[in-house]
Amino acid sequence: MADQDVRELTSDDPPVKARGLEGVVALESSLSFIDGQKGELIYRGYDIHDLAEGASFEEVVYLLANGSLPTEDELAGLRQELRSERTLPDPVLDLLRNAPDDAHPMAVLRTAVSALGLYDDEADVMEEAANRRKAVRILAQIPTIIASFDRIRKGLDPVAPLDEGTMAHNFLYMLNGEEPGEAAERIFDVCLVLHADHGLNASTFTSRVIGSTLSDMYSAIPGAIGALKGPLHGGANREVMRMLLEIDEQGADPAEYVKERLAQGERVMGFGHRVYKTMDPRAAILRDLVKELSEEAGEMKWYEYSMAILDTMRDEKGIDPNVDFFSASTYYQLGLDPDLFTPIFALSRTAGWTSHLLEQWADNRLIRPRAQYVGDRNRSFVPLQER
């Protein structure tokens, strides 16, 4: 849909019904734009290919929050601010220690981010400057939560964050207890760039709905994490890896495996998109990255399974992959546990969520659609004793 095709409804228009809000323009945003027909994605006017090629995740964080790419000094300032906020309050670390080892890392992340708000004196301060500080604070602490919980559940001590290095470097360091190689850090950083924002997707919409009530960031971000957790949204990347591992364990032919799933009326995770009607540009970038990683590691099977599934989905359904399809094998080749894939998506998307909240609050209007009532009417009330 071209921008000029958007017609503003007035109070004189009859109510419009759009199941799943498909095609509905609920608000204006200058953060990111998807051209679903051409398969293009831009953040604040910059093509995703250019950003993936040339910008670090922190530059994208700055871009989304401020509308322009940072100068060297501005980037150094943001990096310093992020580093200074990485350490978790002790009670939040205790919460991670007390969480069940088998808890879903997204549930732990959702709970821990909510808990961070209890220890932030500015949690309910709604001035823009305070909200900007909280955006940085939450973004800085999410990697520490994910990495610390992962180590605790494996019986290891959490690794204290570094007070130097990029977010990508520090996260991989905290997770593994050793400094990452240059290639791993670069590829992980590109993954963070690719996932940082994506229009009014379900989790971003959730964060803006919560923000539109003038509730705070520590309410909106856990809500967004909850929305992202679902397998139709960010949870798909974990499901993709589950499928690839199952194919491997069963020694199955990937094409036959997928055909069988489709024959049973099942969805194949990592395919299809509400907006893209062609290849998701992020999937194309990730496909090249995972190929590179696989060649370097001398382990091509995940890439080969993925390409066979891609061809089969195109032949059988004419459906292209989305970002979650190739991010799964990319993260796996980087040695990351499959149930951390969605939390890592959340880490990156926090940049988008918090920037959307700042945009929402700069010109707030309560988001409140209506439902078409299809229930009973005019029923006679029967008192409790008589039912």
Ligand code: CMC
């Ligand atoms: N596997 C098999 N068939 C599919 C798939 C799929 N992954 N996706 C869509 N279809 C079919 C669907 O069955 C329907 O066919 P028919 O018209 O014959 O009933 C047709 O394509 C249209 O699907 P839809 O459900 O109306 O499309 P939607 O816009 O509501 O769904 C979607 C978008 C992402 C929920 C869906 O494509 C899907 O369930 N994909 C799998 C989950 C997934 O990969 N999610 C990640 C989304 S992108 C990144 C992110 O947000 O994390």
